[in-house]
Amino acid sequence: MTLAGLPLSQLLMLGGGAASVTVLLYILKLRRRAVPVPFARIWDAVFRDRQATELFSKLRRLLSLLLQLALLALLILALGDPRPKSALLNGRHIVVLVDGSASMKAIDVQPSRIEVAKAQVRKLVRGLGSADRALIVQMGSLPSPLSTMSSDATELDPAIDALTASDTRADLERGLSFAVDSLRGLPKAEVVVVSDGVLGTSSEIAKHVDLSAVSLEFLPVGKSGTNVALTEFSVRRYPLDKSRSEVMLEVTNTNERPVQVELTLLGDGAVIDVSRFALGPSERLPRYYQDLAGASRTLEAKIRMADGRGDDLPADDHAYALMPERHRARVLVISSGNTYLEAALLLDEYLDVVTIGPGKTIPSEHFDVAILDGVADALPDSVAAALYLNPPEAGTPLALGPTLNDFGFDTWDKKSPILRFLALADVQVSKGHALLPIASDRVLGASDQGPILVSGARAGHAFVALGFDPRNSDLVLRVAWPLFVLNTINAFVEEDTGYVSSFRTGEVWRVPVASSANSATVIDPRGVHHEVPVKEGRAIYLGEQAGFYKLVTGSGVDATNGEFAANLSDLDESRITPVTELALGNKRARPASIGAPGRKREAWVYLLAIVAALSVLEWITYHRRVTV
């Protein structure tokens, strides 16, 4: 026999206290009520008959006390929930996966799907048997356990209260994998998925997760799905005219009937455009806004039905974007004359270009970038970064390899912000040198004979080195040439041409940071601060909330602030029509059965309270002569 409830020590303490109270009540009960009478002598005739019943009356009261103490002992023992060990092991082990995705914010059921799901889970927990154990898991982009595997309502209830829906999609595969791992080796393993069924492609999940050892149950939530969503939202400045920008967005009607939609664009919080248009059934409508003016930093898009009503999922009716900040980069060109280079630099009006000849005194003011054309003059600290074109042996940050002839780019880093979208496959170079990078350097482009484009840093100063004179190639005749030059400058001044105007929630974000700090603080749209690590100049953060974020690095006067935006932008989540069945390949989830409340051990607590209340009631009624 094992006590599954309160331990023996607590039971003894509880029993002692309760027995003391009972005896006290008994003593008080024995105290007779004093009643005045006008003439006590008259009662003497009655008093004589009382003597015979006095002994029996005392015995009856003693029996009453013993009965109450016995009742109390049984109830205290019941609090301990004594049961055979075998019965304890035979309890169910349940992992409750509650969908915390954006679709659970839908308000087709009141007050929302997530609140209905919480109510359902509460019923489920109330219906657990005393030997059953449950683990509450919020299923977002990552599964988040909110409790331990427990049967204690005081632990499970707060976990249920903590369930929320975020602006992400739910990763069912990860959730199920977590559940299966949690239940490994436990008998009567069950997984209950509480969801609206908007879980992406679930057919592949069965192939990756072994559900053979667990019983899968499904508790559907939601009843309808009228929704119009902003499924894409992006903004960029024109690379060659950063005063102008263009916006691309996509509006999707997830319903099977046409709708009239009103779209509002807000720049820096002010309305800059309102348009109305019709969307056909299941139509995805991309819209472009070119030469958009009126916004310098933030951009928001809102949609609603043309008649003013909202849809069932407000979470995807609002999208956010931040435009890259504009910098006027200062560029120092050390060259004996290069028309192609000068032409490329003329394309960006936001460049302050200073040109000097080789060997001349370098101005003392700050330069974001120095372009060394065929030279390798020593650079002062006031120059932040350098682009070496066909560097000489002496003074170059990295060593030169063998001379190369008739070569080209055989491989290049297409993800590098410097080479992104550049077509380098058929660039022909007549003469150059291979570069010999060190371990920390990064090879951006290489021919089959060796690296010809390398980036790295020396003494805190970044550099990019091109192993040939562009004029000895047809690169200068291509569109790729000015893009290469401008991309390199932008990379040095943190104006990434691949600037992400908004991140997608539910993914790990790598946000560029300005300083070399090891950690940063992300302030989410709700104002909550999160300390996040910084690796390779980027803050790593898994965001689950759409809106504008702030990023703070450093502290005090060295603190630098940045901003970025995040959007749901997930068409699957916007399709909120609930499903009533969950099928994973051939495995079909059974409908979850919610037990009747009162089967849990807590029923004994209620019982104890009732018995205590009855006892007090009996005492009062007895003492007040109601029941005797």
Add this chain to the structure above:
Amino acid sequence: MGLLDLFRREASPRALRREPLFDDDFQRKLEMLALVSRRVFAGRLRAERRSKKKGSGIEFADHRDYVAGDDFRSVDWNVYQRFGKLLVRLYEEEEDLSIYLIVDCSTSMGFGEHKKFDQARKLCAALAYVGLANLDRVTVVGVNDGVVSRMPTTRGKGRIFKVFEFLSRLEPRGSTDLAAALKSFVAQHKRRGLAVLFSDLYDPAGFEAGINILRFNKFEPYVVELCDPAEARPALKGDVRIYDCETGEERELTITDGMLEKMASAVNEYRASIERFCAQKQVPYFAADVNTPFDELVLRVFRRGGFLR
């Protein structure tokens, strides 16, 4: 009610209420009673009361032989003419009746919301008014274990307000000892007369001694027992500790319906014993129920006789 009140003794009889006991309605009823008493008992029971003494009244009583020193004016010359004997006319001497109204002011009289005490005071006031209206000498006395208060002897209808004032000031308190109280009463009042005792007769020493003291001292006792039917069947049940409201004597009882029946019998038996005693001693006895209107009770007193002759 606080929790601690569960463990306290129930409150003792409440303090005397200060509501007007003798209001206008009460006084109108007194006038009616005075008229009724004259009409109903006219010619048969005159209010004026004559003593057995022969004296200088106007009602002829008897003749006796003339003796030296008698007043010649009282010689019956007609008899002398017819019989040749000197006889003197004797007249019944008229005398004021002294009515003593004795009100029990012990704590038990205030038991049960003062019903007994209020009824006793109303009856006392009514009889005092009738007595005053008939030109009798009325004295009101409050007693418990002694004479607690006394209103000087008075006469005349106009003095009724003094009676009201006196009765209003009385309060039920202290224990009952009729023997000691009435012994003190007779010592203070040498003039004999009608002594009406308003009491519940809850005397631990026995009610008989008090009544006997009146009898033995040549007073004409008249017993009005105040009865509250609620006392015969109290609203009690279960384990209780009863205590006497006057003496504090305690009894522990577990009260059942059977016991309540016995209690009712015991109360009836006690009253019957009072009635038996009064009948044996030829003392007029009257049971006054607190729930019966006082004017009806006064009429019953008149009909029963003994108060007015």
